[in-house]
Amino acid sequence: MARTSSPARLVIALSVAAVLAVFLVYTSLAGNARPSVSPSELAGKTGEVSLAGKVVGTPTGDPHGAGMRFVLRDIEGAKKQQVTVLYKGSVPDLFRTGRDVVVTGAQHADGTFVTTPGSMITKCPSKYQAADSNA
Amino acid sequence: MAELGRAALLVTLGLSGYALVAGGAAAWLGRRRLAESARNALFASFLSTLVAAAVLVAAFVRDDFSFAYVAGHSSRALPLQYKLSAFWGGQEGSLLLWLLVLTGYSALAVWFARKRARDLVVWVTPVLGGIAVGFTWLLVAVSSPFDTAAAPADGAGLNPSLQNPYMVAHPVFLYLGYVGLAVPFAFAMGALLSGRTDERWIVATRRWTLIAWTALGIGQLLGAHWAYVEVGWGGYYAWDPVENAALMPWLAATAFLHSVMIQEKRGMLRVWNVALVSLAFCLSLFGTFLTRSGVVSSIHSFTQSPIGPWFLGFIVVAVVFATVMIWLRLPQLRTTARLESLVSREASFLYNNLLLVALCLTILWGTAWPIVSEAVRGEAVVVGRPYYDFFLRIFGLPLLLLMGIGPLVAWRRASLRGLGRVFAWPAAIAVATGVVLILLGAGSSIPGLIAYTFSAFVLATIALEFARGTAARRALTGEPAVTAFGRLVGRNRRRYGGYVVHASIVLLAIGIAGSSAYDSVVEGRLSRGESLAVGGYTLTYRQLTERDGPNATEIRALLDVRRGDKSLGTISAGKNAYSVEQQVSNEVGIRSDLLTGEDLFVIAEQVDDNGTVFFRVFVKPLVNLIWFAGFVFVLGALITLWPDAREERRLATRYAPAVERADPQTTT
Numbered sequence: 001m002a003r004t005s006s007p008a009r010l011v012i013a014l015s016v017a018a019v020l021a022v023f024l025v026y027t028s029l030a031g032n033a034r035p036s037v038s039p040s041e042l043a044g045k046t047g048e049v050s051l052a053g054k055v056v057g058t059p060t061g062d063p064h065g066a067g068m069r070f071v072l073r074d075i076e077g078a079k080k081q082q083v084t085v086l087y088k089g090s091v092p093d094l095f096r097t098g099r100d101v102v103v104t105g106a107q108h109a110d111g112t113f114v115t116t117p118g119s120m121i122t123k124c125p126s127k128y129q130a131a132d133s134n135a
Numbered sequence: 136m137a138e139l140g141r142a143a144l145l146v147t148l149g150l151s152g153y154a155l156v157a158g159g160a161a162a163w164l165g166r167r168r169l170a171e172s173a174r175n176a177l178f179a180s181f182l183s184t185l186v187a188a189a190v191l192v193a194a195f196v197r198d199d200f201s202f203a204y205v206a207g208h209s210s211r212a213l214p215l216q217y218k219l220s221a222f223w224g225g226q227e228g229s230l231l232l233w234l235l236v237l238t239g240y241s242a243l244a245v246w247f248a249r250k251r252a253r254d255l256v257v258w259v260t261p262v263l264g265g266i267a268v269g270f271t272w273l274l275v276a277v278s279s280p281f282d283t284a285a286a287p288a289d290g291a292g293l294n295p296s297l298q299n300p301y302m303v304a305h306p307v308f309l310y311l312g313y314v315g316l317a318v319p320f321a322f323a324m325g326a327l328l329s330g331r332t333d334e335r336w337i338v339a340t341r342r343w344t345l346i347a348w349t350a351l352g353i354g355q356l357l358g359a360h361w362a363y364v365e366v367g368w369g370g371y372y373a374w375d376p377v378e379n380a381a382l383m384p385w386l387a388a389t390a391f392l393h394s395v396m397i398q399e400k401r402g403m404l405r406v407w408n409v410a411l412v413s414l415a416f417c418l419s420l421f422g423t424f425l426t427r428s429g430v431v432s433s434i435h436s437f438t439q440s441p442i443g444p445w446f447l448g449f450i451v452v453a454v455v456f457a458t459v460m461i462w463l464r465l466p467q468l469r470t471t472a473r474l475e476s477l478v479s480r481e482a483s484f485l486y487n488n489l490l491l492v493a494l495c496l497t498i499l500w501g502t503a504w505p506i507v508s509e510a511v512r513g514e515a516v517v518v519g520r521p522y523y524d525f526f527l528r529i530f531g532l533p534l535l536l537l538m539g540i541g542p543l544v545a546w547r548r549a550s551l552r553g554l555g556r557v558f559a560w561p562a563a564i565a566v567a568t569g570v571v572l573i574l575l576g577a578g579s580s581i582p583g584l585i586a587y588t589f590s591a592f593v594l595a596t597i598a599l600e601f602a603r604g605t606a607a608r609r610a611l612t613g614e615p616a617v618t619a620f621g622r623l624v625g626r627n628r629r630r631y632g633g634y635v636v637h638a639s640i641v642l643l644a645i646g647i648a649g650s651s652a653y654d655s656v657v658e659g660r661l662s663r664g665e666s667l668a669v670g671g672y673t674l675t676y677r678q679l680t681e682r683d684g685p686n687a688t689e690i691r692a693l694l695d696v697r698r699g700d701k702s703l704g705t706i707s708a709g710k711n712a713y714s715v716e717q718q719v720s721n722e723v724g725i726r727s728d729l730l731t732g733e734d735l736f737v738i739a740e741q742v743d744d745n746g747t748v749f750f751r752v753f754v755k756p757l758v759n760l761i762w763f764a765g766f767v768f769v770l771g772a773l774i775t776l777w778p779d780a781r782e783e784r785r786l787a788t789r790y791a792p793a794v795e796r797a798d799p800q801t802t803t
Binding site: 008011012015016019022023026033034035036037050052062063064065090091092093094102104 | 296367368403473474477482485486489493497504505508514515516517518519522525526529658660710718719720721738740741749751
């Protein structure tokens with residue numbers, strides 16, 4: 001017993017259409033997602049990406065001066081590729097050797113990954129319980 | 136001791152399994168005695184879960200590190216209150232808290248509804264039992280807090296960022312909210328299963344939904360305040376998947392709270408309501424899944440995580456069950472009334488619902504897309520802050536406006552001329568506010584300006600409502616203004632409590648707009664004696680101190696604060712170095728101006744060996760309104776929740792015939 005004359009249906013249909021339209025326009029204009037890659041997947045990627053990796057070695061330099069340099073490798077797997085990251089801006093409390101971090105930026109011709117200032121996020125062990133911290 | 140905990144959980148599994156199987160059989164076959172025993176099993180499962188929880192609490196208090204969970208989340212030096220909150224510092228304990236809250240809610244909700252909605256309760260019991268079975272199974276077979284190992288000399292300690300009062304309270308409130316949504320969900324499913332699809336399940340669960348919704352709201356504000364004062368990056372909400380996990384069910388529950396009023400008053404939107412409550416409950420499951428499965432950091436860690444796949448299965452079962460039930464009962468859910476006009480209370484509630492659900496689903500999309508993309512396309516992506524901010528403005532600002540319009544539009548059919556009369560004053564006040572703000576320079580942010588203008592509109596309508604109501608009551612009864620005001624609110628708790636909640640949301644919007652659209656930030660490296668100026672303040676770095684606290688070394692930089700020629704005292708910011716956990720945490724300095732609601736927020740980002748410090752300083756106007764809104768929110772929620780004897784009597788007479796004919800028999 002469909003009552004096609006009900007204004008509720010019309011309102012819902014129009015609203016859904018409007019929402020979809022806004023959504024499509026937005027995603028096509030702004031692009032809603034950045035690729036997220038690991039150090040071994042970075043090769044060949046141009047433009048801005050999120051780089052997630054594990055900090056190895058000792059960070060050097062001043063993040064609030066010329067920039068801090070540190071090396072990232074893949075969080076999982078046996079791949080050996082490492083990327084040197086040049087980072088400026090706030091360093092989260094949880095950042096240190098052995099931690100997993102995410103930075104946003106792009107790889108330059110010399111192979112250094114130059115980040116957007118202040119873009120570092122540490123993968124917080126209290127919030128996301130990953131498999132290895134279940135012990 | 137661990138054996139006792141494991142045994143108690145097994146008993147819970149047995150009891151909730153009985154509530155599911157025997158309760159289902161009793162409801163199907165119409166066996167009253169069997170239904171009562173299933174109900175009692177549900178009550179008893181709360182007690183056995185309580186025993187299991189007590190065992191774990193005792194283990195934390197006694198530093199019994201033979202419990203692997205205790206060894207992993209506590210240490211001897213940890214202060215007692217954090218030993219207690221370490222209960223929910225990890226996955227296993229969090230699940231146990233989930234189960235404890237679930238069985239507690241189940242017992243109470245079924246107890247209170249056992250007389251008035253007996254025919255529903257026989258079907259609600261197996262649904263609640265089924266949910267409990269799922270969680271108990273996880274705790275018994277997959278992720279047990281009672282695993283034992285050789286006891287280490289000391290525990291690994293609790294993550295320092297969890298060592299503060301917020302993290303004692305925040306998870307409890309969140310879980311009271313998440314899990315509380317199981318009650319209206321179970322009653323909705325009970326109504327569908329029993330075929331009694333009138334509004335009784337809504338009446339029976341109104342308070343439970345409100346309690347869950349309020350707790351979820353408080354939990355999120357506590358989390359936001361924690362992020363603000365403890366995490367120390369200068370904000371309170373980052374559209375992090377874990378934060379979204381709590382926001383989505385809250386938005387769905389907000390939509391539900393509004394749309395059920397239409398079903399209560401007009402008998403409309405029945406399908407929509409059961410769908411919404413199912414959405415809210417499934418989102419709360421999804422939220423627990425997100426925070427507990429490791430799926431957010433990577434889909435790879437999800438496949439290694441032991442509880443992830445179980446949880447996903449659990450969500451699928453809930454979604455399929457709810458969908459099938461709604462589908463089967465579609466003919467009975469057909470509404471008799473219909474929307475008469477696009478300008479009416481019903482219609483404005485409908486718009487409010489569509490906006491809330493649209494906002495909720497776009498957040499869901501942003502949260503789930505990275506996971507889906509990695510699983511389907513093999514390419515991981517990150518959805519950034521601009522995406523969420525865009526949709527918050529697109530859907531949030533019209534919602535803000537509707538909050539002022541909706542409550543004043545007449546039911547059924549409103550005349551445009553009448554609307555003009557009602558809204559003339561609020562609209563004039565809003566426009567005046569907008570003009571004044573532009574003159575003051577608030578035009579620098581268009582969304583901020585719109586938010587303020589709409590906020591002024593809504594606050595004006597709310598104030599006018601209170602004034603009109605009080606005046607009408609005075610004219611009628613001749614009471615003095617204060618008495619009339621008190622009785623007006625007391626006699627119409629739902630309505631005026633709702634207005635108070637609306638006012639709190641407006642305050643929240645003002646606080647968010649002020650602190651995000653009109654804030655300023657300055658950073659720089661200072662030696663002793665050097666100064667930095669931001670937003671009218673001048674800060675001078677004076678000295679650096681170091682002190683050994685109970686479980687951390689505390690380094691603090693002391694700064695003088697001046698505004699013009701006036702000294703405003705000192706502010707200190709620094710870092711704590713936790714010895715057991717080998718971790719450093721920022722301790723920010725905040726100076727709140729309670730008159731203007733503005734915060735001066737100082738982060739000592741980096742302390743160098745020579746004593747220079749790199750500071751980052753924010754000035755955040757009106758940010759304190761966000762926390763103030765929390766108190767108003769609780770006040771409003773309490774007004775709507777407060778027991779109302781007259782309403783109880785009214786409901787008792789209204790549903791008396793239903794009780795007479797109530798029996799567990801059902802037709803399927």
